[in-house]
Protein backbone atom coordinates (compact mmCIF):
# COMPACT_ATOMS: atom_id res chain seq x y z
CA UNK A 379 0.00 0.00 0.00
CA UNK A 380 1.37 3.43 -0.95
CA UNK A 381 1.69 6.23 1.61
CA UNK A 382 -1.20 8.04 -0.01
CA UNK A 383 -3.41 4.92 0.05
CA UNK A 384 -2.69 4.48 3.75
CA UNK A 385 -3.48 8.12 4.43
CA UNK A 386 -6.73 8.33 2.49
CA UNK A 387 -8.78 5.94 4.61
CA UNK A 388 -9.00 8.22 7.66
CA UNK A 389 -9.58 11.32 5.48
CA UNK A 390 -12.50 9.73 3.67
CA UNK A 391 -14.01 8.49 6.93
CA UNK A 392 -13.54 11.91 8.55
CA UNK A 393 -15.18 13.65 5.60
CA UNK A 394 -18.11 11.20 5.57
CA UNK A 395 -18.67 11.86 9.30
CA UNK A 396 -18.38 15.63 8.76
CA UNK A 397 -20.98 15.44 5.98
CA UNK A 398 -23.42 13.32 8.01
CA UNK A 399 -23.08 15.21 11.30
CA UNK A 400 -22.39 18.79 10.23
CA UNK A 401 -23.31 19.37 6.58
CA UNK A 402 -26.58 17.54 5.92
CA UNK A 403 -28.42 18.95 8.96
CA UNK A 404 -27.71 22.59 7.97
CA UNK A 405 -27.09 22.65 4.23
CA UNK A 406 -30.62 23.83 3.37
CA UNK A 407 -30.07 27.00 5.44
CA UNK A 408 -26.62 27.68 3.94
CA UNK A 409 -28.02 27.20 0.45
CA UNK A 410 -30.96 29.51 1.20
CA UNK A 411 -28.64 32.19 2.66
CA UNK A 412 -26.02 31.71 -0.09
CA UNK A 413 -23.26 31.33 2.47
CA UNK A 414 -20.46 28.86 3.12
CA UNK A 415 -19.93 29.60 6.84
CA UNK A 416 -16.37 30.44 7.91
CA UNK A 417 -16.37 27.71 10.56
CA UNK A 418 -17.30 25.12 7.91
CA UNK A 419 -14.46 26.29 5.66
CA UNK A 420 -12.13 26.11 8.69
CA UNK A 421 -13.23 22.52 9.32
CA UNK A 422 -12.46 21.65 5.69
CA UNK A 423 -9.03 23.22 6.10
CA UNK A 424 -8.48 21.34 9.39
CA UNK A 425 -9.35 18.10 7.57
CA UNK A 426 -6.71 19.02 4.97
CA UNK A 427 -9.07 18.89 1.99
CA UNK A 428 -8.23 22.12 0.07
CA UNK A 429 -4.45 21.45 0.03
CA UNK A 430 -4.71 17.67 -0.19
CA UNK A 431 -2.81 17.41 -3.49
CA UNK A 432 0.27 19.32 -2.25
CA UNK A 433 3.32 17.01 -2.46
CA UNK A 434 5.00 15.79 0.73
CA UNK A 435 8.21 17.71 -0.07
CA UNK A 436 6.21 20.96 0.09
CA UNK A 437 4.57 20.10 3.41
CA UNK A 438 1.44 18.44 2.05
CA UNK A 439 -0.13 15.00 2.30
CA UNK A 440 0.78 14.19 -1.30
CA UNK A 441 -2.55 12.62 -2.10
CA UNK A 442 -3.32 11.55 -5.63
CA UNK A 443 -6.42 12.51 -7.59
CA UNK A 444 -7.75 8.95 -7.39
CA UNK A 445 -7.32 9.09 -3.59
CA UNK A 446 -9.56 12.14 -3.56
CA UNK A 447 -12.37 10.67 -5.67
CA UNK A 448 -14.20 9.18 -2.65
CA UNK A 449 -13.43 12.31 -0.58
CA UNK A 450 -14.85 14.74 -3.17
CA UNK A 451 -17.80 12.40 -3.77
CA UNK A 452 -18.65 12.25 -0.05
CA UNK A 453 -18.40 16.03 0.27
CA UNK A 454 -20.76 16.36 -2.68
CA UNK A 455 -23.32 14.09 -1.03
CA UNK A 456 -23.53 16.94 1.48
CA UNK A 457 -23.16 19.96 -0.79
CA UNK A 458 -21.37 20.34 -4.13
CA UNK A 459 -20.41 23.87 -3.09
CA UNK A 460 -17.89 22.39 -0.63
CA UNK A 461 -16.28 20.32 -3.39
CA UNK A 462 -16.31 23.36 -5.67
CA UNK A 463 -14.79 25.63 -3.03
CA UNK A 464 -11.73 23.40 -2.64
CA UNK A 465 -11.26 22.92 -6.40
CA UNK A 466 -9.31 26.06 -7.41
CA UNK A 467 -6.59 25.37 -4.85
CA UNK A 468 -6.29 21.86 -6.30
CA UNK A 469 -5.99 23.31 -9.81
CA UNK A 470 -3.38 25.80 -8.61
CA UNK A 471 -1.45 22.99 -6.92
CA UNK A 472 -1.43 21.00 -10.16
CA UNK A 473 -0.24 24.07 -12.08
CA UNK A 474 2.56 24.88 -9.65
CA UNK A 475 3.78 21.29 -9.37
CA UNK A 476 3.96 20.89 -13.11
CA UNK A 477 4.92 24.35 -14.33
CA UNK A 478 5.92 26.60 -11.40
CA UNK A 479 9.47 27.79 -10.76
CA UNK A 480 11.08 26.44 -7.55
CA UNK A 481 10.51 29.91 -5.99
CA UNK A 482 6.81 29.93 -6.96
CA UNK A 483 6.40 26.41 -5.58
CA UNK A 484 8.16 27.33 -2.33
CA UNK A 485 6.08 30.48 -1.93
CA UNK A 486 2.62 29.00 -2.38
CA UNK A 487 2.53 25.21 -1.97
CA UNK A 488 3.34 25.10 1.80
CA UNK A 489 0.65 27.74 2.39
CA UNK A 490 -1.90 25.69 0.43
CA UNK A 491 -0.89 22.62 2.47
CA UNK A 492 -1.39 24.31 5.84
CA UNK A 493 -4.49 26.19 4.65
CA UNK A 494 -3.15 29.71 5.23
CA UNK A 495 -3.75 30.52 1.54
CA UNK A 496 -6.15 29.35 -1.12
CA UNK A 497 -6.27 30.07 -4.82
CA UNK A 498 -8.62 31.09 -7.60
CA UNK A 499 -8.31 29.96 -11.22
CA UNK A 500 -9.46 32.42 -13.85
CA UNK A 501 -9.80 31.66 -17.55
CA UNK A 502 -13.33 32.79 -18.46
CA UNK A 503 -14.15 36.29 -19.75
CA UNK A 504 -17.54 37.74 -20.69
CA UNK A 505 -16.88 36.99 -24.39
CA UNK A 506 -14.58 33.99 -23.93
CA UNK A 507 -15.58 30.67 -22.37
CA UNK A 508 -14.61 27.61 -24.40
CA UNK A 509 -13.08 29.77 -27.12
CA UNK A 510 -9.73 30.84 -25.69
CA UNK A 511 -8.81 32.68 -28.88
CA UNK A 512 -11.20 35.39 -27.67
CA UNK A 513 -9.33 36.03 -24.40
CA UNK A 514 -8.72 39.78 -24.39
CA UNK A 515 -7.29 40.62 -20.94
CA UNK A 516 -3.79 42.03 -21.37
CA UNK A 517 -0.83 41.90 -18.98
CA UNK A 518 1.82 44.42 -20.00
CA UNK A 519 5.17 43.69 -18.31
CA UNK A 520 6.52 46.48 -16.11
CA UNK A 521 10.23 47.32 -16.56
CA UNK A 522 12.83 45.00 -14.98
CA UNK A 523 10.40 42.15 -14.31
CA UNK A 524 8.62 44.16 -11.66
CA UNK A 525 5.12 42.79 -12.29
CA UNK A 526 2.46 43.55 -14.90
CA UNK A 527 -0.14 46.16 -15.73
CA UNK A 528 -3.53 44.45 -16.23
CA UNK A 529 -6.44 45.61 -18.36
CA UNK A 530 -9.56 43.55 -19.10
CA UNK A 531 -12.47 41.64 -17.65
CA UNK A 532 -12.75 38.21 -16.03
CA UNK A 533 -15.90 36.34 -15.05
CA UNK A 534 -16.97 33.39 -12.94
CA UNK A 535 -13.85 33.35 -10.79
CA UNK A 536 -14.59 30.75 -8.10
CA UNK A 537 -13.12 31.88 -4.79
CA UNK A 538 -12.25 35.15 -6.50
CA UNK A 539 -13.42 37.39 -3.66
CA UNK A 540 -11.18 36.04 -0.91
CA UNK A 541 -8.44 33.85 -2.49
CA UNK A 542 -4.93 35.00 -1.64
CA UNK A 543 -3.69 34.33 -5.19
CA UNK A 544 -5.32 34.17 -8.62
CA UNK A 545 -3.95 32.10 -11.51
CA UNK A 546 -5.09 34.24 -14.41
CA UNK A 547 -5.00 33.60 -18.16
CA UNK A 548 -4.23 36.76 -20.11
CA UNK A 549 -2.20 38.01 -23.07
CA UNK A 550 1.40 38.90 -22.40
CA UNK A 551 3.18 40.18 -25.52
CA UNK A 552 0.09 38.97 -27.40
CA UNK A 553 0.49 35.36 -26.22
CA UNK A 554 -1.80 33.45 -23.86
CA UNK A 555 0.07 33.32 -20.55
CA UNK A 556 -0.75 32.21 -17.01
CA UNK A 557 -0.05 34.97 -14.50
CA UNK A 558 0.34 34.27 -10.77
CA UNK A 559 -1.44 37.26 -9.29
CA UNK A 560 -1.34 37.87 -5.51
CA UNK A 561 -4.55 39.49 -4.28
CA UNK A 562 -2.92 42.78 -3.15
CA UNK A 563 -4.94 45.69 -4.49
CA UNK A 564 -8.06 43.65 -5.20
CA UNK A 565 -11.37 45.43 -4.69
CA UNK A 566 -9.96 48.82 -5.64
CA UNK A 567 -10.58 51.38 -8.40
CA UNK A 568 -8.17 49.56 -10.74
CA UNK A 569 -9.26 45.97 -9.79
CA UNK A 570 -12.99 46.00 -9.29
CA UNK A 571 -14.80 42.93 -7.97
CA UNK A 572 -18.46 42.04 -8.29
CA UNK A 573 -19.97 38.92 -6.75
CA UNK A 574 -22.36 37.14 -9.14
CA UNK A 575 -25.68 35.84 -7.83
CA UNK A 576 -26.44 32.25 -8.88
CA UNK A 577 -29.47 29.94 -8.97
CA UNK A 578 -27.48 27.05 -7.49
CA UNK A 579 -23.95 26.12 -6.38
CA UNK A 580 -24.58 28.74 -3.76
CA UNK A 581 -22.09 29.65 -1.06
CA UNK A 582 -19.23 29.54 -3.59
CA UNK A 583 -17.88 33.00 -4.39
CA UNK A 584 -18.25 33.60 -8.13
CA UNK A 585 -16.49 36.86 -8.92
CA UNK A 586 -16.38 39.15 -11.93
CA UNK A 587 -13.28 41.33 -12.22
CA UNK A 588 -12.63 44.56 -14.10
CA UNK A 589 -8.96 45.55 -14.40
CA UNK A 590 -8.29 49.14 -15.44
CA UNK A 591 -4.59 49.77 -15.80
CA UNK A 592 -4.02 47.79 -12.60
CA UNK A 593 -0.36 47.85 -11.53
CA UNK A 594 0.18 44.34 -10.17
CA UNK A 595 3.73 44.73 -8.93
CA UNK A 596 3.78 41.29 -7.29
CA UNK A 597 2.49 39.44 -10.37
CA UNK A 598 4.69 36.84 -12.04
CA UNK A 599 4.50 34.63 -15.09
CA UNK A 600 3.97 30.98 -14.19
CA UNK A 601 7.24 29.20 -14.86
CA UNK A 602 9.19 32.45 -15.25
CA UNK A 603 9.84 34.38 -18.49
CA UNK A 604 9.82 31.15 -20.56
CA UNK A 605 6.18 30.73 -19.51
CA UNK A 606 5.05 33.47 -21.92
CA UNK A 607 2.79 31.83 -24.52
CA UNK A 608 2.40 28.59 -22.53
CA UNK A 609 -0.63 29.62 -20.47
CA UNK A 610 -3.35 27.85 -22.46
CA UNK A 611 -1.49 24.53 -22.42
CA UNK A 612 -0.66 24.90 -18.72
CA UNK A 613 -4.17 25.81 -17.58
CA UNK A 614 -5.99 23.33 -19.83
CA UNK A 615 -3.57 20.65 -18.56
CA UNK A 616 -4.58 21.39 -14.97
CA UNK A 617 -8.26 21.13 -15.88
CA UNK A 618 -7.93 17.32 -15.85
CA UNK A 619 -7.88 17.57 -12.05
CA UNK A 620 -10.82 19.98 -12.12
CA UNK A 621 -12.90 17.74 -14.37
CA UNK A 622 -12.50 14.86 -11.91
CA UNK A 623 -13.54 17.22 -9.10
CA UNK A 624 -16.65 18.24 -11.09
CA UNK A 625 -17.42 14.61 -11.99
CA UNK A 626 -17.27 13.78 -8.25
CA UNK A 627 -19.78 16.55 -7.58
CA UNK A 628 -22.04 14.80 -10.07
CA UNK A 629 -21.50 11.38 -8.42
CA UNK A 630 -22.48 12.84 -5.03
CA UNK A 631 -25.66 14.27 -6.56
CA UNK A 632 -26.53 10.92 -8.17
CA UNK A 633 -25.96 9.17 -4.81
CA UNK A 634 -28.44 11.53 -3.16
CA UNK A 635 -30.94 11.17 -6.01
CA UNK A 636 -30.77 7.38 -5.61
CA UNK A 637 -31.29 7.70 -1.85
CA UNK A 638 -34.31 9.94 -2.45
CA UNK A 639 -35.72 7.51 -5.02
CA UNK A 640 -35.29 4.57 -2.60
CA UNK A 641 -36.87 6.52 0.28
CA UNK A 642 -39.82 7.29 -1.93
CA UNK A 643 -40.03 3.70 -3.26
CA UNK A 644 -40.14 2.19 0.22
CA UNK A 645 -41.91 4.91 2.19
CA UNK A 646 -44.64 6.11 -0.13
CA UNK A 647 -47.87 4.10 0.15
CA UNK A 648 -49.76 3.63 -3.10
CA UNK A 649 -52.90 1.44 -3.20
CA UNK A 650 -52.31 -1.66 -1.10
CA UNK A 651 -48.55 -1.37 -1.04
CA UNK A 652 -45.70 1.03 -1.65
CA UNK A 653 -44.42 2.78 -4.75
CA UNK A 654 -41.52 0.33 -5.11
CA UNK A 655 -43.95 -2.56 -5.70
CA UNK A 656 -44.61 -1.18 -9.18
CA UNK A 657 -42.51 -2.24 -12.14
CA UNK A 658 -42.11 1.25 -13.58
CA UNK A 659 -40.44 2.31 -10.31
CA UNK A 660 -38.25 -0.81 -10.17
CA UNK A 661 -37.15 -0.12 -13.74
CA UNK A 662 -36.29 3.49 -12.95
CA UNK A 663 -34.35 2.61 -9.81
CA UNK A 664 -32.52 -0.12 -11.73
CA UNK A 665 -31.58 2.33 -14.48
CA UNK A 666 -30.39 4.85 -11.89
CA UNK A 667 -28.18 2.28 -10.18
CA UNK A 668 -26.76 1.01 -13.50
CA UNK A 669 -25.86 4.49 -14.74
CA UNK A 670 -24.33 5.39 -11.38
CA UNK A 671 -22.08 2.31 -11.57
CA UNK A 672 -21.05 3.22 -15.13
CA UNK A 673 -20.27 6.82 -14.16
CA UNK A 674 -18.28 5.87 -11.04
CA UNK A 675 -16.15 3.38 -12.99
CA UNK A 676 -15.37 5.96 -15.64
CA UNK A 677 -14.50 8.64 -13.06
CA UNK A 678 -12.09 6.31 -11.28
CA UNK A 679 -10.45 5.27 -14.56
CA UNK A 680 -10.11 8.91 -15.60
CA UNK A 681 -8.64 9.88 -12.22
CA UNK A 682 -5.96 7.18 -12.59
CA UNK A 683 -5.15 8.50 -16.07
CA UNK A 684 -4.83 12.07 -14.72
CA UNK A 685 -2.50 10.87 -11.94
CA UNK A 686 -0.37 9.00 -14.47
CA UNK A 687 -0.40 12.00 -16.85
CA UNK A 688 -1.45 9.43 -19.46
CA UNK A 689 -1.84 10.36 -23.11
CA UNK A 690 -5.60 9.81 -22.92
CA UNK A 691 -6.06 11.68 -19.59
CA UNK A 692 -7.68 14.69 -21.23
CA UNK A 693 -10.09 12.55 -23.26
CA UNK A 694 -11.01 10.39 -20.27
CA UNK A 695 -11.47 13.26 -17.80
CA UNK A 696 -13.64 15.05 -20.37
CA UNK A 697 -15.76 11.92 -20.91
CA UNK A 698 -16.05 11.33 -17.15
CA UNK A 699 -17.17 14.93 -16.52
CA UNK A 700 -19.70 14.88 -19.36
CA UNK A 701 -21.20 11.44 -18.59
CA UNK A 702 -21.36 11.99 -14.80
CA UNK A 703 -22.88 15.48 -15.08
CA UNK A 704 -25.49 14.53 -17.69
CA UNK A 705 -26.37 11.51 -15.52
CA UNK A 706 -26.72 13.77 -12.46
CA UNK A 707 -29.25 16.02 -14.19
CA UNK A 708 -31.16 12.97 -15.45
CA UNK A 709 -31.04 11.24 -12.02
CA UNK A 710 -32.44 14.25 -10.17
CA UNK A 711 -35.27 14.52 -12.68
CA UNK A 712 -36.04 10.81 -12.26
CA UNK A 713 -36.08 10.99 -8.46
CA UNK A 714 -38.22 14.13 -8.61
CA UNK A 715 -40.82 12.33 -10.77
CA UNK A 716 -41.16 9.68 -8.05
CA UNK A 717 -41.43 12.31 -5.32
CA UNK A 718 -43.78 14.50 -7.36
CA UNK A 719 -45.08 17.45 -5.32
CA UNK A 720 -42.76 16.77 -2.37
CA UNK A 721 -39.74 17.64 -4.54
CA UNK A 722 -41.24 21.03 -5.31
CA UNK A 723 -40.91 22.55 -1.84
CA UNK A 724 -38.08 25.06 -1.96
CA UNK A 725 -36.39 23.55 1.13
CA UNK A 726 -36.54 19.98 -0.21
CA UNK A 727 -33.15 18.43 -1.00
CA UNK A 728 -34.27 17.48 -4.52
CA UNK A 729 -35.18 21.10 -5.19
CA UNK A 730 -31.61 22.11 -4.32
CA UNK A 731 -30.17 19.25 -6.39
CA UNK A 732 -32.25 20.42 -9.37
CA UNK A 733 -30.51 23.81 -9.12
CA UNK A 734 -27.07 22.40 -8.35
CA UNK A 735 -26.83 19.58 -10.92
CA UNK A 736 -26.62 21.79 -14.06
CA UNK A 737 -23.51 23.49 -12.66
CA UNK A 738 -21.68 20.22 -13.26
CA UNK A 739 -22.63 20.40 -16.96
CA UNK A 740 -21.02 23.86 -17.25
CA UNK A 741 -18.04 23.94 -14.85
CA UNK A 742 -14.60 23.11 -16.37
CA UNK A 743 -16.11 23.41 -19.84
CA UNK A 744 -19.66 23.34 -21.21
CA UNK A 745 -20.53 19.73 -22.06
CA UNK A 746 -21.47 20.57 -25.66
CA UNK A 747 -18.20 22.39 -26.22
CA UNK A 748 -16.23 19.48 -24.73
CA UNK A 749 -18.07 16.94 -26.91
CA UNK A 750 -17.45 19.10 -29.99
CA UNK A 751 -13.71 19.07 -29.27
CA UNK A 752 -13.77 15.31 -28.62
CA UNK A 753 -15.70 14.65 -31.83
CA UNK A 754 -13.42 16.88 -33.90
CA UNK A 755 -10.38 15.00 -32.60
CA UNK A 756 -11.94 11.62 -33.44
CA UNK A 757 -12.83 12.73 -36.96
CA UNK A 758 -9.39 14.22 -37.54
CA UNK A 759 -7.77 10.96 -36.38
CA UNK A 760 -9.97 8.97 -38.74
CA UNK A 761 -9.08 11.12 -41.76
Ligand SMILES: Cc1cc2nc3c(=O)[nH]c(=O)nc-3n(C[C@H](O)[C@H](O)[C@H](O)COP(=O)(O)OP(=O)(O)OC[C@H]3O[C@@H](n4cnc5c(N)ncnc54)[C@H](O)[C@@H]3O)c2cc1C
Pocket residue numbers: 466499500501502506507508509533534535536537576579584737740741742743744745746747750
Ligand atom coordinates in the same frame (compact mmCIF):
# COMPACT_ATOMS: atom_id res chain seq x y z
C1 LIG B 1 -21.00 28.45 -11.33
C2 LIG B 1 -19.86 28.56 -12.28
C3 LIG B 1 -18.55 28.56 -11.81
C4 LIG B 1 -17.50 28.76 -12.69
N1 LIG B 1 -16.22 28.84 -12.20
C5 LIG B 1 -15.21 29.21 -13.05
C6 LIG B 1 -13.89 29.47 -12.54
O1 LIG B 1 -13.62 29.36 -11.34
N2 LIG B 1 -12.94 29.90 -13.42
C7 LIG B 1 -13.19 30.06 -14.76
O2 LIG B 1 -12.29 30.45 -15.49
N3 LIG B 1 -14.44 29.80 -15.26
C8 LIG B 1 -15.43 29.39 -14.45
N4 LIG B 1 -16.69 29.16 -14.94
C9 LIG B 1 -16.94 29.33 -16.36
C10 LIG B 1 -17.13 28.02 -17.10
O3 LIG B 1 -15.93 27.29 -17.13
C11 LIG B 1 -17.63 28.42 -18.49
O4 LIG B 1 -18.96 28.89 -18.32
C12 LIG B 1 -17.56 27.28 -19.44
O5 LIG B 1 -16.23 27.04 -19.81
C13 LIG B 1 -18.37 27.53 -20.70
O6 LIG B 1 -18.12 28.80 -21.25
P1 LIG B 1 -19.36 29.71 -21.69
O7 LIG B 1 -20.33 29.74 -20.57
O8 LIG B 1 -18.80 30.98 -22.19
O9 LIG B 1 -20.04 28.90 -22.87
P2 LIG B 1 -19.48 28.74 -24.34
O10 LIG B 1 -18.10 28.23 -24.33
O11 LIG B 1 -19.73 30.00 -25.10
O12 LIG B 1 -20.42 27.62 -24.87
C14 LIG B 1 -21.82 27.86 -25.12
C15 LIG B 1 -22.26 26.92 -26.20
O13 LIG B 1 -21.66 27.28 -27.45
C16 LIG B 1 -21.45 26.12 -28.21
N5 LIG B 1 -20.03 26.05 -28.59
C17 LIG B 1 -18.95 26.15 -27.77
N6 LIG B 1 -17.82 26.03 -28.47
C18 LIG B 1 -18.18 25.86 -29.77
C19 LIG B 1 -17.45 25.70 -30.99
N7 LIG B 1 -16.10 25.66 -31.00
N8 LIG B 1 -18.15 25.56 -32.14
C20 LIG B 1 -19.50 25.62 -32.13
N9 LIG B 1 -20.24 25.76 -31.01
C21 LIG B 1 -19.59 25.89 -29.85
C22 LIG B 1 -21.85 24.92 -27.38
O14 LIG B 1 -23.13 24.47 -27.73
C23 LIG B 1 -21.86 25.47 -25.97
O15 LIG B 1 -22.73 24.77 -25.13
C24 LIG B 1 -17.76 28.92 -14.08
C25 LIG B 1 -19.08 28.88 -14.55
C26 LIG B 1 -20.13 28.72 -13.66
C27 LIG B 1 -21.53 28.75 -14.19
